[in-house]
Amino acid sequence: MLTYILRRLLYSIPVLIAASFLIFMAVSAMGDPLAELELNPLASEETIANVREKKHLDDPLVVQYGYWVKDAVTNGFGTPLLTEEPIWNDLKRVIPHTLALVLAAELIALLVGVSIGIYSAIRQYSLFDYSATTLSFLGFAMPVFWLALMLQIAFTNLFLAWNVRIFYTSGLSSVDPGTGIHWLLDRAQHLAIPVMVLAVLQIAIYSRYMRASLLEVVNSDYVRTARAKGLHENKVTMRHAVRNALIPVVTLSALSFGALIGGAVITETIFQLDGMGNYFIQNLFNQDVYPIMAWLMITATMIILFNLVADILYGVLDPRVRYD
Amino acid sequence: MRRFTLTAMAVVGLVAMVFAAGGSAGTSQKPKQGGTVVFAAEQEPPCLNTALAGCNNTWTSWTAGTATRGLYILKPNFSAVPDIADGEGQIVKRNPFTLRMKIKQKAVWSDGVPVTGKDVAFTWRTFINPRNDVASRSGYDSIKSVSGTGKTVTVVFKQPFAPWKQLWANPLYPAHALTGTDFNTVWNESFKNKSGQNISNGPFVLQSYVKGQSITMVRNPRWWGPHKPYLDKVTFVFRTNTDTEIQAIRGGEVDVIYPQPQLQLADLKGQSGLKVVSNAGTTLEHIDFNAQLKGGMPLLRAPWFRQAISYSIDRTAMVKQLFRTLNPTLTPLQNLTYANSQKGLYKPHFEAYKYNPAKVTQIMQKHNCTKGGDGIWSCGGVKASIKFGTTSGNRLRELALEIMQAQAKNAGFQFVPDSEPSRLFFPRVSDGNYHMALFAWVGSGDPYGQTDIYGCGGESNWKGYCSNKVTKLLRDSDKELNPTRRAALVNTADAIMALNVPTLPLYQKPTYLVHKTKIRGIRDNPTNQGPTDNMEDWWVS
Numbered sequence: 001m002l003t004y005i006l007r008r009l010l011y012s013i014p015v016l017i018a019a020s021f022l023i024f025m026a027v028s029a030m031g032d033p034l035a036e037l038e039l040n041p042l043a044s045e046e047t048i049a050n051v052r053e054k055k056h057l058d059d060p061l062v063v064q065y066g067y068w069v070k071d072a073v074t075n076g077f078g079t080p081l082l083t084e085e086p087i088w089n090d091l092k093r094v095i096p097h098t099l100a101l102v103l104a105a106e107l108i109a110l111l112v113g114v115s116i117g118i119y120s121a122i123r124q125y126s127l128f129d130y131s132a133t134t135l136s137f138l139g140f141a142m143p144v145f146w147l148a149l150m151l152q153i154a155f156t157n158l159f160l161a162w163n164v165r166i167f168y169t170s171g172l173s174s175v176d177p178g179t180g181i182h183w184l185l186d187r188a189q190h191l192a193i194p195v196m197v198l199a200v201l202q203i204a205i206y207s208r209y210m211r212a213s214l215l216e217v218v219n220s221d222y223v224r225t226a227r228a229k230g231l232h233e234n235k236v237t238m239r240h241a242v243r244n245a246l247i248p249v250v251t252l253s254a255l256s257f258g259a260l261i262g263g264a265v266i267t268e269t270i271f272q273l274d275g276m277g278n279y280f281i282q283n284l285f286n287q288d289v290y291p292i293m294a295w296l297m298i299t300a301t302m303i304i305l306f307n308l309v310a311d312i313l314y315g316v317l318d319p320r321v322r323y324d
Numbered sequence: 325m326r327r328f329t330l331t332a333m334a335v336v337g338l339v340a341m342v343f344a345a346g347g348s349a350g351t352s353q354k355p356k357q358g359g360t361v362v363f364a365a366e367q368e369p370p371c372l373n374t375a376l377a378g379c380n381n382t383w384t385s386w387t388a389g390t391a392t393r394g395l396y397i398l399k400p401n402f403s404a405v406p407d408i409a410d411g412e413g414q415i416v417k418r419n420p421f422t423l424r425m426k427i428k429q430k431a432v433w434s435d436g437v438p439v440t441g442k443d444v445a446f447t448w449r450t451f452i453n454p455r456n457d458v459a460s461r462s463g464y465d466s467i468k469s470v471s472g473t474g475k476t477v478t479v480v481f482k483q484p485f486a487p488w489k490q491l492w493a494n495p496l497y498p499a500h501a502l503t504g505t506d507f508n509t510v511w512n513e514s515f516k517n518k519s520g521q522n523i524s525n526g527p528f529v530l531q532s533y534v535k536g537q538s539i540t541m542v543r544n545p546r547w548w549g550p551h552k553p554y555l556d557k558v559t560f561v562f563r564t565n566t567d568t569e570i571q572a573i574r575g576g577e578v579d580v581i582y583p584q585p586q587l588q589l590a591d592l593k594g595q596s597g598l599k600v601v602s603n604a605g606t607t608l609e610h611i612d613f614n615a616q617l618k619g620g621m622p623l624l625r626a627p628w629f630r631q632a633i634s635y636s637i638d639r640t641a642m643v644k645q646l647f648r649t650l651n652p653t654l655t656p657l658q659n660l661t662y663a664n665s666q667k668g669l670y671k672p673h674f675e676a677y678k679y680n681p682a683k684v685t686q687i688m689q690k691h692n693c694t695k696g697g698d699g700i701w702s703c704g705g706v707k708a709s710i711k712f713g714t715t716s717g718n719r720l721r722e723l724a725l726e727i728m729q730a731q732a733k734n735a736g737f738q739f740v741p742d743s744e745p746s747r748l749f750f751p752r753v754s755d756g757n758y759h760m761a762l763f764a765w766v767g768s769g770d771p772y773g774q775t776d777i778y779g780c781g782g783e784s785n786w787k788g789y790c791s792n793k794v795t796k797l798l799r800d801s802d803k804e805l806n807p808t809r810r811a812a813l814v815n816t817a818d819a820i821m822a823l824n825v826p827t828l829p830l831y832q833k834p835t836y837l838v839h840k841t842k843i844r845g846i847r848d849n850p851t852n853q854g855p856t857d858n859m860e861d862w863w864v865s
Contacts, residue, residue, distance in 0.1 A: 041776040041783035042462040046454040082378030084509045156575035170568045175559045274536030
């Protein structure tokens with residue numbers, strides 16, 4: 001297993017290098033990052049020259065890429081184009097915020113989605129099954145930005161109608177959130193709607209996967225054997241069928257978790273959460289290649305890592321799978 | 325939108341008009357001491373030092389920038405009035421142009437060190453130091469020397485410099501705290517002096533800066549103004565999404581917002597407990613006609629053709645359509661330099677260009693143009709089909725362009741959409757590769773810098789317009805120290821340009837200040853000084 005993991009990690013290095021090179025070239029092709037500053041006739045020429053020299057902007061793109069690699073490896077991704085604050089400091093700040101959001105959403109989605117999927121499969125073609133199927137398709141079809149805005153408006157209207165603050169509609173915390181349990185409650189009130197928004201789509205996905213997977217498993221020979229041996233139906237389902245049926249869901253969850261570390265861009269932007277997605281959007285608007293590159297590298301690394309985690313989990317859940 | 329580049333050195337002269345919703349939250353009640361205001365800032369400052377190119381945006385100035393006041397301050401009517409300066413600066417010599425300014429005796433930094441001529445000299449030296457990555461040195465580079473260590477300071481310029489008050493409306497920097505430090509990094513995250521204490525010469529001092537979330541300013545106990553700041557604290561939370569900040573103020577999560585124009589703002593007008601104030605701002609929307617051969621369209625080189633296009637656009641109807649719910653009293657701008665509330669300065673030279681298809685026909689026929697089967701004019705075999713672009717993604721501009729496209733078609737001109745995202749649009753426009761372009765200049769009410777835009781060979785004269793007379797008038801205006809004579813020079817140039825139409829002014833983009841009615845003393849300042857310029861007067865009822 002260890003050899004397998006090491007081999008996979010080694011394989012991912014050239015993938016990351018190739019990805020970083022291609023992305024650097026693509027982002028640089030957006031144009032001269034100082035073009036907007038240069039348009040201003042009153043902008044300081046010395047400042048523009050200083051930045052050009054500091055960031056090697058007059059060198060060929062390949063040379064610029066080389067300097068970027070050096071900064072990324074030895075200097076925590078360096079600094080943005082015009083400011084001196086290390087990029088790594090920003091990443092250290094935003095990653096935990098995104099993790100909190102994504103973890104909460106994934107956990108809720110897994111619990112609810114898997115439960116719905118199991119019950120739908122057990123009660124196939126029941127009213128519950130039909131309702132869950134309809135709602136999951138609705139969940140798939142609902143655009144995230146629309147749901148986010150609707151929930152924002154709904155909870156604002158609730159506040160105006162009842163004058164009771166159930167959830168906040170933006171930001172990570174209040175101006176004076178307090179400490180301890182007060183802080184925690186305040187943070188939960190701020191994260192509740194974004195978590196709901198993220199979880200809805202995931203619940204729809206997991207419930208459908210779980211239902212389909214369990215329906216396939218409950219008709220397999222080993223489940224029939226377990227029933228024939230006189231095991232209680234609950235035991236047959238939960239101990240024998242569900243474990244195997246979970247394999248695709250767990251794999252899917254690991255993959256989507258890796259992708260979400262890059263930030264739920266729309267959700268974080270609408271709810272003004274200081275996470276990876278919002279960080280990416282702000283820097284994309286500023287056309288600042290250096291923070292964008294850092295974001296992309298972290299995201300790519302997470303996707304590669306969680307692909308590996310998905311493969312490992314696959315082996316843990318399915319004893320037939322062995323890694324050489 | 326950069327304070328240093330465009331506050332001090334106005335590219336275009338604009339002024340505010342207080343519209344229907346009115347100005348300050350007037351009250352006869354006595355202001356109360358204490359309380360907190362939460363203000364949603366539409367941009368997060370990249371860093372706190374407003375002077376640096378990397379930190380320099382309007383929201384940096386309006387939030388953390390309130391900790392550093394200047395000798396002068398821009399008022400809502402665009403006038404520059406003494407702030408830290410004790411009375412108006414005196415011109416003591418015209419050759420070389422020499423100013424003497426006094427500093428208020430009471431003016432101190434919050435650590436107790438008096439504000440003196442040393443700070444003025446330090447600020448100047450900091451700006452002209454080529455190692456410092458400041459956004460703009462314009463104006464400071466016209467100064468020969470700054471002397472005076474006490475409460476009187478003497479500034480000698482290399483040549484007469486008309487907008488000197490606007491220059492000194494920029495923040496002062498404390499010599500005692502920053503001498504010997506690296507200006508490019510020292511105040512990026514805080515405003516600390518050498519003992520590690522945040523300092524300010526404004527009514528509030530920085531208490532905390534939580535990146536990605538908020539900036540909190542608390543009352544400066546050593547504020548030297550006429551009264552103690554009423555509020556204990558002002559917290560700026562970052563809400564960069566306009567829809568989100570509108571919901572935040574609807575639901576009472578924030579007390580004040582200052583968003584870009586959005587149709588949803590109209591809903592807030594009817595909500596009890598909220599007040600919406602709208603003024604004509606400093607963003608001057610206009611159409612540039614490219615008069616160059618390279619990249620342009622041959623017919624656009626002729627002033628008569630540009631005049632005909634100007635008669636084919638109904639600016640009044642367009643402004644009404646764009647702002648009928650948000651600011652129904654907004655009218656088109658009729659001057660390229662001054663705005664229509666700058667009494668005594670504003671002359672409506674472009675007023676003649678009202679929608680007039682008959683006049684278009686008259687002009688076109690006079691120049692032997694004929695209409696084709698599609699109703700579009702042709703002159704000398706060249707069809708009046710003109711590429712017209714703006715910054716795609718800007719909903720207001722895109723809508724304005726569509727309205728004008730329909731209007732002009734009725735008069736026989738075909739506008740072919742030619743918009744792109746700003747990062748592609750502006751480099752193309754600055755290369756002169758366009759026919760007609762809709763964009764904006766942002767200014768402070770002072771005409772300084774017009775030579776760059778309209779003078780022959782000006783750095784921002786991408787349209788290629790050249791009139792030696794206009795160029796001379798504008799150059800002279802930059803050196804004319806008498807305000808009346810200066811305005812006359814600028815207006816004479818504007819009258820000539822109204823005949824040549826290198827640019828057609830459209831409107832001043834309105835500003836919107838929305839606040840809870842319980843916040844008193846707050847009022848909009850549509851100049852680049854922004855709505856936080858009188859934070860010391862805010863209070864909660």
